[in-house]
Amino acid sequence: MSEQHIETEVAVIGGGVQGAGIAQAAAAAGYKVTIFERHHWAAGTSQRSSKLIHGGLRYLETGQIPLVYHSLQERARLLKNAPDLVKPVKFFIPIYKDTSRRPWQIRAGLTLYYLLSGGGQLARFRSVPKSEWDQLDGISTNDLQAVFQYWDGQTNDKLLTEAVIRSAQEMGVTTLASAELMEARKTANGYRLTIRTLDGHIHCDCKCLVNAGGPWVNDIGHRIETDTAPRSIDLVRGSHILVNKTLSQGVYYMESPRDGRAVFAMPWGDKALIGTTEVIHEEGADNVTPSTEEISYLQATFGHFFKNDDATVLEAWAGLRVLPKSSELANKRDRDTFFLCDDPKKASLIAVYGGKLTSYRHTAERVMDYITESLGKRTVVADTRRLPLSPLPQGSE
Numbered sequence: 001m002s003e004q005h006i007e008t009e010v011a012v013i014g015g016g017v018q019g020a021g022i023a024q025a026a027a028a029a030g031y032k033v034t035i036f037e038r039h040h041w042a043a044g045t046s047q048r049s050s051k052l053i054h055g056g057l058r059y060l061e062t063g064q065i066p067l068v069y070h071s072l073q074e075r076a077r078l079l080k081n082a083p084d085l086v087k088p089v090k091f092f093i094p095i096y097k098d099t100s101r102r103p104w105q106i107r108a109g110l111t112l113y114y115l116l117s118g119g120g121q122l123a124r125f126r127s128v129p130k131s132e133w134d135q136l137d138g139i140s141t142n143d144l145q146a147v148f149q150y151w152d153g154q155t156n157d158k159l160l161t162e163a164v165i166r167s168a169q170e171m172g173v174t175t176l177a178s179a180e181l182m183e184a185r186k187t188a189n190g191y192r193l194t195i196r197t198l199d200g201h202i203h204c205d206c207k208c209l210v211n212a213g214g215p216w217v218n219d220i221g222h223r224i225e226t227d228t229a230p231r232s233i234d235l236v237r238g239s240h241i242l243v244n245k246t247l248s249q250g251v252y253y254m255e256s257p258r259d260g261r262a263v264f265a266m267p268w269g270d271k272a273l274i275g276t277t278e279v280i281h282e283e284g285a286d287n288v289t290p291s292t293e294e295i296s297y298l299q300a301t302f303g304h305f306f307k308n309d310d311a312t313v314l315e316a317w318a319g320l321r322v323l324p325k326s327s328e329l330a331n332k333r334d335r336d337t338f339f340l341c342d343d344p345k346k347a348s349l350i351a352v353y354g355g356k357l358t359s360y361r362h363t364a365e366r367v368m369d370y371i372t373e374s375l376g377k378r379t380v381v382a383d384t385r386r387l388p389l390s391p392l393p394q395g396s397e
Helices: 017-028 057-062 065-081 103-117 130-135 157-170 214-221 292-305 360-375
Strands: 002-013 033-036 086-096 144-155 174-176 179-187 190-197 200-211 233-243 251-255 262-268 271-275 313-324 338-341 349-353
Touching (some): 002 017, 002 360, 017 033, 017 157, 017 360, 033 157, 033 179, 057 065, 057 103, 065 086, 065 103, 065 144, 065 360, 086 103, 103 144, 144 157, 157 174, 179 200, 200 214, 200 360, 214 233, 214 313, 233 292, 251 292, 262 292, 271 292, 292 313, 338 360, 349 360
Parallel strands (some): 002 033, 002 200, 033 174, 086 251
Antiparallel strands (some): 086 144, 179 190, 190 200, 233 313, 251 262, 338 349
């Protein structure tokens, strides 16, 4: 067992899409950066999401307009910068006799979505004429009153995270997987980290420590010496199932007949991905599997809209969202990222709570505001708003 010592300006804990984006942004801003991940890149929620790159149409109902605006800007950037990883896809909203939202409400929401996106081809939406309803992948037309179609994006979340990591590596970031933070001790200049690896231990001195542990953010926080108390959070489980159904037209925005929640039916290869749920997760973040009730809920929602299709589950998985602790229903809470710093003006520790796949780069920009305030500016290397992201060529390791 060996021991190594490294020095860095910014140390990031967590190799999901948020940590990857922060490492990329810090390197682009000219800082010396090291990122540590205890398993492999995108090992947690970043490979168990709904795979959507979207503005979050449903968040308009709860007044989260800034979140939707920034997500739509990031959607546009990803479609431009990562065309092999992020694809535009049609979304369909069927309105039935018993759907809680009326056509005028959906039209109003889509109009606002259009305006927040800044217009353009992918901002357009339309009412699908009745003559085209029989082309919509066999969706039920019983009591169907209207169908709206708009655009958003879809990605492979794991491949996108790995592409961001590669971009960070190209700008000099030291990336260490299978490297777990054991403790972080405060020093006069920042933190000294003790990292356990497969080969031994690494001691890392950093000026600024970023805790981007996702659902493990508070577990990691307990290993860090600080006077700053962790934020109270709920872990909310989002489960997905894969069923043997080909969706050739796009994504369907379904309203669960049980509770009115939005559930998506999405094409995933030649299968359909159905998700997601929102259930408070009482167990640890290492133990995340869909419950029998969640699987039944998703099957029932799919079967309500696609009555002639097989809802047998081929695969199921779940990820965790980090939300502020509240007595409100999960789908009513603020979905924006929030931060905890030991000192907003001179931060040596920044904890990142929550975050959406689509807006990871914008989250990283917000973290950079704290880092720049604390460490001062460096010579900028690149602009993450324009950096291309590509998958590995086929056959590459």
